[in-house]
Amino acid sequence: MVGVVGLGTMGAGIAEVFARAGLRVIGVEADPEALARGRGHLERSTGRAVDRGKLTGGERDEILGRITLTTSRDDLRDADLVVEAIPEILDYKVSLLEDLDRICKPETVLATNTSSLSVTAVAAATGRPGRVVGMHFFNPAPVMRLVEVVGTVVTEPSVVAGITELSVRLGKTPVTVGDRAGFVVNRLLLPYLNHAAVLLDLGLAGRDEIDTAMRLGVGLPxxxxxxLDLIGLDTAYEIMGVLFDETRDRRHAPAPVLRELVTAGLLGRKTGRGFHGFHGFPGDETAPREPERVAGVTFGVAGDDTSSIAEALVKAGFAESDDPDVLLRLSDRPVVEHAVRVRRPSSLVGVHLVGDQVAELAATVLTSPEAARAAAGLMAAIGRTPVPCKDRAGFVVDALLYPYLNDAVRMYDSGYASIADIDAAMRLGCGYPAGPFEMIESLGLARVRDGLRALYAEHREPAYAPAPLLDQLVTAGMTAFPRP
Incomplete structure (x- = not known):
């Protein structure tokens, strides 16, 4: 028998997962009103599954019939496993675990569904720290396949193994990780999201341009x-605070714009306004939303492998010239040093092709607005989405992607989680098309290493220095990470 304490959206989903696997479940809430809301969550979730053809009416009745709802924690005395899914406030979780420790039989495993708090701190409040584990489900729990199984330095190995096996029985893919703030998914995801907010704050590119670059250029959902708006800006802010408290890494300090929006009560979808629905961000007024149609514009192309883009522009009806209206410099590095060497620096725009849909367009301090607009029109004419940005190391995509990949390498190199588990966590937990190690190997280890070096040279941020393992593999001529 399994107990679930807290029947909000997440807790009710966890109870449903156990019941779908044929287990008897006792769901506990604080009072009758909260219990009624929990019952509503269960009925709506299973009802939607019936409507979508995922369950029959009979199966739904069986699932709901396995769940007993109560307001008494004492009803958990015979449970073999109790999962808490109450709000992410450490004092609340500690108090609950102390109570469960008193109520439950000595062999009962107590699990916390925390997404970022210390499992060790929760376990230490009990008389059975070896039988306390993290069991982090993802929302919506009945749908998301990932479960992070978090063991502390005192968790009994058999407990971690047992919860891992149970997760498989539930139809989930478990990844086992150590007790670090954010575990795998949030520890990699939230700094990337926070970094995007920092770049927006700095005016590197507009909100929509950054979203477009990562969605179309990298293939992220x-x-x-x-x-951020979907997660909730307050949730993101709280998780970044937990990460910063543990690491004291300044990259984990919540971005100023994130703090301002949370303070203003603009929390994303839950309030109707967040990053979207609010205007006034850097770049919002100046970045073109729809590229202007260009006709009669002449172009030049410089840099490596220019033939394909030149051919595409000629095919689209544009003329190449020795003295062009816009000079496109293909590069994945800042291009201002090239601008000062050409006849008309105001005509030069950096172009970084990302995937097969995006063209990042880097305007230098010398680029004229007319050249920037013309470059956007040219890229649109050959079927690429232009992403205007400033002439900075990494432009948009590499500036966001490479530090995330570097963090994953450092995570693995510390012994915190395996390559397979990290890749699986990011694919299943975030819906990414590939895990970070799969991405690094697809891009090329040397390319990622060199891109990080460029970011470090510009920002002198220690975290941008290539992870030692990545640097060593490139030096050794390796093109893939060694796997056991």
Whole structure:
């Protein structure tokens, strides 16, 4: 028998997961009103599954019939496992675990569904720290396949193994990780999202341009600001605070714009306004939303492998010239040093092709607005979405992607989680098309290492220095990470 304490959206989903697997469940809430809301969550979730053809009416009745709802924690005395899913406030969780420790039989495993808090701190409040584990489900729990199984330095190995096996029985993919703030998914995801907010604050590019670059250029399901609004800006802010408290890494300090929006009560979808629905961000007024149609514009192309883009522009009806209206410099590095060497620096625009849909367009301090607009029109004419940005190391995509990949390498190199588990966590937990190690190997280890070096040279941020393991593999001529 399994107990679930807290029947909000997440807790009710966890109870449903256990019941779907044929287990008897006792769901506990604080009072009758909260219990009624929990019952409503269960009925709506299973009802939607019936409507979508995922369950029959009979199966739904069986699932709901396995769940007993109560307001008495004492009803958990015979449970073999109790999962708490109450709000992310450490004092609340500690108090609950102390109570469960008193109520439950000695062999009962107590699990916390925390997404970022210390499992060790929760376990230490009990008389059975070896039988306390993290069991982090993802929302919506009945749908998301990932479960992070978090063991502390005192968790009994058999407990971690047992919860891992149970997760498989539930139809989930478990990844086992150590007790670090954010575990795998939030420890990699939230700094990336926070970094996007920092770049927006600095005016590197507009909100929509950054979202577009990461969605179309990298193939992510959502851009960082759309995802922040979905998660809830207050939730993101709280998780970043937990990460910063543990690491004291200044990259983990919540971005000023994130703090301002949370303070103003603009929390994303839950309030109707967040990064989207609010205007006034850097770049919002100046970045073109729809590229202007260009006709009669002449172009030049410089840099490596220019033939394909030149051919595409000629095919689209544009003329190449020795003295062009706009000079496109293909590069994945800042291009101002090239601008000062050409006849008309105002005509030069950096172009970084990302994937097969995006063209990042880097305007230098010398680029004229006319050249920037013309470059956007040219890229649109050959079927690429232009992403205007400033002429900075990494432009948009690499500036966001490479530090995230570097963090994953450092995570693995510390012994915190395996390559397979990290990749699985990011694919299943975030819907990414590939895990970070798969991405690094697809891009090329040397390319990622060199991109990080460029970011470090510009920002002198220690975290941008390539992870030692990555640097060593490139030096050794390796093109893939060694796997056991």
């Amino acid at each position: 959502m851009g960082p600001f759309a995802l």
